[in-house]
Amino acid sequence: MICPLYKHAIITAGMKMDRIYLDYAATTPVDLEVIRMMINNFENDFGNPSSIHSFGQNAETTLSKARKSILELMNAKETDLIFTSGGTESDNLALRGCIKSAEDLSKKKLLISPVEHPAIAITCASLEKLYGIQTIQLRVDKDGIIEPRFLKETIDADTLLVSIIWANNEIGTINDISYLGKLCKDQGVLIHTDAVQATAHLQVNWETLNIDLMSFGAHKFYGPKGVGGLLKNKNITLTPQSTGGSQEENLRAGTQNVPLILGMAKAYELVNEGREVRNLRLIHLRDMIINGVLQSIPGTFLTGHPEKRLPNHASFVIEGVSGQDLVIGLDMAGFAVSSGSACKVGKPTPSQVLLAIGIPEDLARGALRVTIGRNTTEDQAISFLSALKKLVKELRHKVNYK
């Protein structure tokens, strides 16, 4: 029996207002078509792809079709695709997998950018501890673009792997990953890219990307959570991080999550359809938000590159307010956005990414990230702008910041 209070509370919380989601870089709703395909698979094609019988064979077929579909769309037919639980696991497999063994550390340096996702940055810190690997931070400019010259000068014979984020999750900046890849290739050094944000919006053309390893996750492009992939050139040998069965070419033991993988392949197919037109609409809305914030609220600054940025990504630092208050206040007004980091409880320390691009600590505390998507409308953008304007004014007026 539902207690009358609970019922009431749910109505209170649910019906009071329309909640507007502006945090598509955190995750996206799953496409209905994807959900239907997955449900059918859960229900009817539930076999284990490793089984010999017909159920297993059906599942195996589904799996290989999904793999082929993604590889074709990425123009990577002759490439390995290892299915994982998402971007973070893919990043871990790429970085940790490059180390053959604790004894064989012929190459010791990991070159990463200072604006990497924690899945890269924290993993490197862990490898430093475990194996004495040395992490070297590359240089970025004020927009978060990796400086190619410094990369070129820093690569040496001791470099195990270079890992550079393709499109940044916090500031939206897109790196010229194919050019950076070429620099590495020319010197015979492996390069990995975290493409978790990029795959949702940018065309992947593996043939011209000059990349050896690439991580992505489905839930950023209207696919399910808990599934992703690592693209790997065939000539590279990785050390498996999970051992057991021989699934995924011995690189990732454990029964494949067929329904989620199927869902990811479908979602990726859908996100590739009409991408350019969709991006034009997103860019129009994004710029409306960027210009609206910068023009109507004094003391606001865009973070990341003004043009070389994800089509759905608007990020700012705002003087005299804290990012945490902005997120809470906007949520209370019905808008879901995010700040520098996704930490719900911890101390709102300024984001390392913002500090790395030279934003002063005080200002970096006022970080705001607005990321739009398929369901975002112009009306929503307009009402968001007016809510933000009002909130910033109130916060600056009523709360004293040091």
Next chain:
Amino acid sequence: MNEKHVVVAMSGGVDSSVAAAIMVQQGYRVTGIMLKLWTADCSPQENACCTPESINQAREVAGILGIPFYVIDARDDFKSAVVDRYIDMNYQGKTPNPCYWCNQTIRWGYLLDKTLALGADFLVTGHYANITKDKNNEYHLYKGVDPKKDQSYVLSGLNQWQLAHTSLPLGSLTKDVVREKAQELKLPVASKPDSQDLCFIGNNNYRIFLEQNSGRATNSGNIVDKSGNIIGFHAGLQNYTIGQRKGLGAGNKDPVYVVSKIIETNEIVVGSKNDLLFTRVKIGPMNWISGVKPQKEMEYEVKIRYKAKPQPGKLSVAEPNYYYYQFLSPVRDATTGQIVVIYYKNEVIGSGEIVLAELEGE
């Protein structure tokens, strides 16, 4: 449906959880906020607010009630406004009441400011006290209905504006009723014990807390009797409280008590039980709930500590914003730093800190 939007200060305890539930029941739009406060040790610890355990409990309650819940980090503000002041006062030989300023500056300062800036209309807490508004739009603060739980003492530092933006739904209830309500609603915190100690002290007692967190060296000195004869040594004034009997060293025929602490000479004066009778205190700066001292002379009672018995007496002006309170019969354990709360019957009239406590015969 009530259009008012309220923020409930949630601690993960039974009182604030039920307060939130009542507001939901009454049809308000409710948001839960927990302030993460500074504590001496971060290890999870029962009965102290804002440990990770309490955060999870408050979040669970918010989930059951279907209200949004946020944690706001107030550690820096809390440390400087409450903890540092607590430490300083201990080393000045005073007995501080940090909950009183925490309410003044953190809950009804930091959090109330945020509450209003974030778009809510008023702040709700689980305190046992009552607020009313009279026909002249003046707000009054009264004791809670449950005499065992009355918390008007710690709210006596609030002003008219703060009271005007506050609602205390538990003021008319007893703790037993609140626990029953929590059980009815199947709130997981229904049987959680009440918090007792200062939330920031951690697992140790306050002496160890001061030693570890004050950054000050131990300043030992003499223990003297009323005539100034040295009868022992102490390990720092902060380790002793007025009225304390234990820890004064052996060798005294009759029991002795800490009667006063002299900062200038770093001495502790001890005396007999009869030396511990205080006849008059000077208090201030005053917070009058109405904003000014009431004109009418009334029969006041005061509480010199949260759990103390109300004491009748007479109020007279000492200097601007400072008053004397002459006890009808002398009281024990009146210490500088303590908050004196002035009541007229069940109403809180005002409060102030003891700046001087006069012993009988002085």
